[in-house]
Structures are given as C-alpha cells and as structure tokens.
Amino acid sequence: MTVWLARWLGRLLLVSLWGLSAPASLLRRLGEHIQQFQESSAQGLGLSLGPGAAALPKVGWLEQLLDPFNVSDRRSFLQRYWVNEQHWVGEDGPIFLHLGGEGSLGPGSVMRGHPAALAPAWGALVISLEHRFYGLSIPAGGLEMAQLRFLSSRHALADVVSARLALSRLFNVSSSSPWICFGGSYAGSLAAWARLKFPHLIFASVASSAPVRAVLDFSEYNDVVSRSLMSTAIGGSLECRAAVSAAFAEVERRLRLGGAAQAALRSELSACGTLGSAENQAELLGALQALVGGAVQYDGQAGAPLSVRQLCGLLLGGGGNRSHSTPYCGLRRAVQIVLHSLGQKCLSFSRAETVAQLRSTEPQLSGVGDRQWLYQTCTEFGFWDTDPWHVLSVTQALGSSESALLIRTGSHCLDMAPERPSDSPSLRLGRQNIFQQLQTWLKLAKESQVKGEV
Numbered sequence: 001m002t003v004w005l006a007r008w009l010g011r012l013l014l015v016s017l018w019g020l021s022a023p024a025s026l027l028r029r030l031g032e033h034i035q036q037f038q039e040s041s042a043q044g045l046g047l048s049l050g051p052g053a054a055a056l057p058k059v060g061w062l063e064q065l066l067d068p069f070n071v072s073d074r075r076s077f078l079q080r081y082w083v084n085e086q087h088w089v090g091e092d093g094p095i096f097l098h099l100g101g102e103g104s105l106g107p108g109s110v111m112r113g114h115p116a117a118l119a120p121a122w123g124a125l126v127i128s129l130e131h132r133f134y135g136l137s138i139p140a141g142g143l144e145m146a147q148l149r150f151l152s153s154r155h156a157l158a159d160v161v162s163a164r165l166a167l168s169r170l171f172n173v174s175s176s177s178p179w180i181c182f183g184g185s186y187a188g189s190l191a192a193w194a195r196l197k198f199p200h201l202i203f204a205s206v207a208s209s210a211p212v213r214a215v216l217d218f219s220e221y222n223d224v225v226s227r228s229l230m231s232t233a234i235g236g237s238l239e240c241r242a243a244v245s246a247a248f249a250e251v252e253r254r255l256r257l258g259g260a261a262q263a264a265l266r267s268e269l270s271a272c273g274t275l276g277s278a279e280n281q282a283e284l285l286g287a288l289q290a291l292v293g294g295a296v297q298y299d300g301q302a303g304a305p306l307s308v309r310q311l312c313g314l315l316l317g318g319g320g321n322r323s324h325s326t327p328y329c330g331l332r333r334a335v336q337i338v339l340h341s342l343g344q345k346c347l348s349f350s351r352a353e354t355v356a357q358l359r360s361t362e363p364q365l366s367g368v369g370d371r372q373w374l375y376q377t378c379t380e381f382g383f384w385d386t387d388p389w390h391v392l393s394v395t396q397a398l399g400s401s402e403s404a405l406l407i408r409t410g411s412h413c414l415d416m417a418p419e420r421p422s423d424s425p426s427l428r429l430g431r432q433n434i435f436q437q438l439q440t441w442l443k444l445a446k447e448s449q450v451k452g453e454v
C-alpha cells in the first residue's frame with residue numbers, strides 16, 4: 001500500500017506542482033493565490049510611487065510569427081509585454097528581460113520581484129515578455145490541438161530573439177546595452193537556454209529554480225519535500241516528517257476501511273464530492289500531498305497560508321490542543337487553514353472535473369494555463385510521476401562563466417520574490433551573490449563596450 005500511495009502521491013504532487021490537475025490541485029490554487037497576492041501588492045506599489053505616470057508599468061504588444069521556422073507561413077499573433085522605464089538611464093544602460101513561463105504575466109512582473117529590485121542599481125530598463133499561448137498572448141485558433149503544435153520552448157526562444165530585436169528598435173536601445181534575461185522555474189530554463197543559444201543577443205542570464213533537464217519519471221520531488229520537512233533551518237525535524245507520514249497513513253487506513261470510516265474522513269477533511277471511486281481517492285490524496293508540498297514549495301513566501309514551521313507545529317500537536325492531538329488532527333487543522341485562506345468551502349477532488357477542464361480549449365486569461373502546460377509536459381519535458389525543482393537544475397558551477405548558487409533554506413523561485421523583513425540570512429546572502437555576479441557581468445559588458453566588442 002505504501003508503494004501505491006507513494007506512486008499516486010508522487011504523480012499527483014508533481015502534476016499539481018506544475019498546476020495541472022485542475023480542481024483537485026490545491027497547489028495550483030496556492031500558486032495562483034500567492035501570485036495574485038504579490039500582484040496586488042505590486043499594483044499598490046506602483047500607485048504609491050507618486051503622481052508621475054512614469055511610475056506605472058506600460059503594456060505593449062509585439063507582432064510575432066506563429067511559425068518562426070517556416071518562411072512561407074506569414075501568420076502572426078500578438079505577444080504581450082510589460083515595461084518599467086522608471087529606473088532606466090537610457091544610453092547604454094542594461095535591459096533586464098524577465099521571461100514569462102506557463103502562466104499569464106501582470107504588471108507586477110516589471111514592478112516587483114528581483115529584476116525590478118535590481119534595476120535601480122544599474123539604471124536598467126525592465127521588460128517582461130508573456131510566453132506564447134499563455135495569458136493574453138494566445139494566437140487565433142486558441143488552444144485547439146492543431147494550434148498547440150506552435151507551442152514549445154523552441155518557439156518561445158524564437159519569440160525571445162525577435163522580441164529582443166524589436167524592442168531594441170522600439171525603445172531605441174543602444175547596441176552596446178547588455179541584455180540580461182531573468183526567469184523562474186520553466187521560464188528560468190528558458191532564460192538559461194536563451195543565453196546558451198543566442199550569446200550574441202543575450203549577454204547573461206539569471207535562472208532561478210530552473211529545471212533544465214527533461215525527465216519522464218520525476219521521482220525525486222518527494223525526496224526533496226521529505227528532506228525539507230526534516231530541515232531544522234526552516235522549522236522541520238525528524239519528528240515532523242514522521243508525523244506527516246503518520247497522518248497520511250491514517251488517511252489511507254480510513255480510505256481502505258470504506259463505509260463509515262470513509263464517510264467520517266470525508267466530513268473531517270471538509271471534502272466535497274464522493275470518495276467512492278479509486279480515481280477520486282487518488283485525487284484527494286493528491287490534494288493533501290499538494291498541501292504538504294505547497295508548504296515546502298512556497299515556504300516563507302508572501303501570501304502562503306502555511307509555512308513548513310507552521311505545518312510541523314500543527315502536526316506535532318501544537319495549536320493549544322496538545323492533549324488530544326494526533327498528526328491526523330493536525331492535518332485536518334492544516335486543511336482548514338488552507339481552505340480558509342483560499343476562500344474555499346470544501347476540498348474539491350474529482351477526476352472527471354479535472355479532465356473536463358483540461359479538455360476545454362477556452363483560454364484562461366489569468367493564472368496558470370493548465371491545458372497548454374500539460375501539452376508542453378507531454379511533448380517536451382515529462383516531469384511526471386513521482387517529484388523540488390532544484391534536482392533537475394544545475395546547482396554547481398559549470399565553469400567560470402556559468403556559476404550556480406543553491407539557497408539552502410529558499411523555497412521555489414523565492415529569490416525572484418520581493419524582499420521581505422522576514423527573509424532568511426541565506427536568502428539575503430543568495431540575492432547578494434546574484435547582485436555581485438551581475439556587477440561582475442555588467443562591468444565586463446562596460447569593458448567590452450569601451451573596446452567596441454559588443
């Protein structure tokens with residue numbers, strides 16, 4: 001049973017990490033919740049910057065070729081980008097190009113987070129580029145299968161190249177201005193690949209939590225969640241990991257018993273829908289694991305309902321009810337907290353609903369593009385079945401021009417998030433290292449400008 005559980009949990013966790021398993025995926029909702037939270041603070045920030053319209057990000061549209069690899073196909077689509085010019089010194093100041101990944105991009109992408117925070121130091125122009133087929137950058141024909149063949153990382157990289165050239169003309173960027181790509185998660189991989197493939201156009205890239213290796217059976221995700229639950233630096237412990245196991249064992253036991261035990265489980269976990277089918281049971285387990293994976297993946301991020309420290313506190317009988325508490329009771333409390341913060345009445349899980357949502361070719365204008373990302377994982381990356389992203393990334397330098405940095409207590413893409421007073425020393429140090437690396441690169445860019453090499 002453990003094997004069965006691990007197999008299902010692994011698959012569902014992974015799927016939901018990428019925001020694929022629509023209704024059941026707590027993690028996708030968590031990700032969207034955190035993004036919206038940070039976006040809304042971003043707009044606040046924009047507005048609070050003063051009366052000058054210059055403080056507001058601008059939106060623009062680029063006409064891009066639908067099929068950049070077929071010279072006789074002249075069809076095009078409009079790709080959205082955002083611009084923050086407020087720090088730009090013009091002349092040969094650097095351009096920070098923040099790449100979008102498998103979701104929509106809002107004004108926050110150029111107003112908050114690491115690229116925007118770094119911009120004043122070098123007088124950089126910050127531009128973000130929404131990925132084709134996500135958000136509002138959807139070609140005519142929508143998400144039909146016939147259209148999705150124009151969706152891949154290769155197409156996205158071709159868009160980066162033509163956007164880089166078009167935006168240079170549009171903003172009258174000097175030919176000696178260095179372009180630096182930024183990205184987190186899949187977009188981090190794109191940032192790294194853009195630099196590797198087009199070094200004449202992209203001077204350097206900062207790739208955060210970038211899973212640059214494609215893998216079909218991604219079993220290591222749970223290993224990292226498990227190690228994080230034991231990490232004392234973020235409030236975990238051996239006992240905490242054992243408590244999580246015990247809570248899941250209890251859920252599994254009740255599912256197996258069926259009948260009254262299963263009905264009680266359903267009501268205790270505030271689950272909507274029925275648990276009769278094996279598929280729905282698997283989706284429920286996936287939702288619960290997403291809750292644990294979400295606490296790890298979004299640990300310490302603004303808007304996250306539960307940190308690892310809080311989750312461990314609950315499962316180890318904190319919360320003022322030590323005498324009666326069991327890990328299972330703690331998990332119930334954790335479910336309540338997460339549902340409350342997401343504004344959901346009950347925990348939803350239904351395989352049929354998930355499949356119906358994935359079949360819909362209606363684009364989602366904000367948040368994560370589930371159907372498109374499922375297509376990309378099917379055709380390009382895998383990333384299924386079995387788990388955090390740094391295990392597919394590069395965490396050791398590959399040479400003097402490709403440095404790597406592992407932020408030990410940092411959750412997924414946390415270095416890209418806006419700075420907070422509660423940031424850990426290792427996260428601060430990590431951001432400082434990125435700052436220094438950029439300093440070195442931009443100094444190099446300056447020197448080669450002087451020599452006329454760029």
Ligand SMILES: *[C@@H]1O[C@H](CO)[C@@H](O)[C@H](O)[C@H]1NC(C)=O
Nearest residue numbers: 067069070071072073074075
């Ligand atoms: C290239 O585009 C032309 C014109 O749209 C089309 O007829 C042809 O089939 C395309 N080739 C490929 C390989 O997609």
Ligand SMILES: *[C@@H]1O[C@H](CO)[C@@H](O)[C@H](O)[C@H]1NC(C)=O
Nearest residue numbers: 090091092171172173174175
């Ligand atoms: C573009 O920049 C150059 C200097 O880099 C300047 O001479 C020129 O006037 C600018 N053109 C526009 C349209 O702003």
Ligand SMILES: *[C@@H]1O[C@H](CO)[C@@H](O)[C@H](O)[C@H]1NC(C)=O
Nearest residue numbers: 320321322323324325326329
């Ligand atoms: C403590 O836990 C028990 C058993 O789970 C429950 O019946 C009781 O209501 C809880 N008390 C508080 C104050 O939460």
